[in-house]
Amino acid sequence: MAHCPMQLPDGFCDQLDAHMHVHLTEVPNDAPVNVIDRTQSYRVTVHIELSAQMKRLICGTWCISVACEGAGTAGEKNVTKQMEMNNCDDGMDECVFDLPGDWFTPSGDGKEGCGDVYNLTVTAIALDKCEGKPLGIAGFCTLGPVMVYN
Numbered sequence: 001m002a003h004c005p006m007q008l009p010d011g012f013c014d015q016l017d018a019h020m021h022v023h024l025t026e027v028p029n030d031a032p033v034n035v036i037d038r039t040q041s042y043r044v045t046v047h048i049e050l051s052a053q054m055k056r057l058i059c060g061t062w063c064i065s066v067a068c069e070g071a072g073t074a075g076e077k078n079v080t081k082q083m084e085m086n087n088c089d090d091g092m093d094e095c096v097f098d099l100p101g102d103w104f105t106p107s108g109d110g111k112e113g114c115g116d117v118y119n120l121t122v123t124a125i126a127l128d129k130c131e132g133k134p135l136g137i138a139g140f141c142t143l144g145p146v147m148v149y150n
Contacts, residue, residue: 004141075105
């Protein structure tokens with residue numbers, strides 16, 4: 001599990017607190033992983049929490065992306081989801097990305113070499129309900145590097 005920095009607007013509210021935790025696990029056994037076999041499936045689970053006292057005052061949508069940047073000639077990918085904030089429940093909001101192992105694009109034809117290394121980064125930003133503009137609550141987390149082999 002990675003503990004990730006979050007940013008809040010200056011002076012917004014002294015009582016507002018935000019946390020983000022991200023897990024990369026193997027499917028179906030839910031074990032943490034940093035070496036990936038392209039023939040298996042994986043899950044990135046993002047948990048975002050705003051302080052219970054203040055979260056009911058913020059109404060918005062989370063925009064969450066998982067980006068994959070390969071070292072050398074390995075490929076790059078990005079996948080994004082938007083989800084409504086759950087401001088009525090005091091628990092964390094959760095967003096799940098199910099990724100097949102072949103989502104990671106190999107370098108070259110994928111038949112040479114001994115695997116590739118990727119940096120996975122998760123970004124999250126709160127968007128307002130009115131115009132979909134950023135609220136200033138944002139965070140990122142780096143999962144990686146991870147190794148991917150054929």
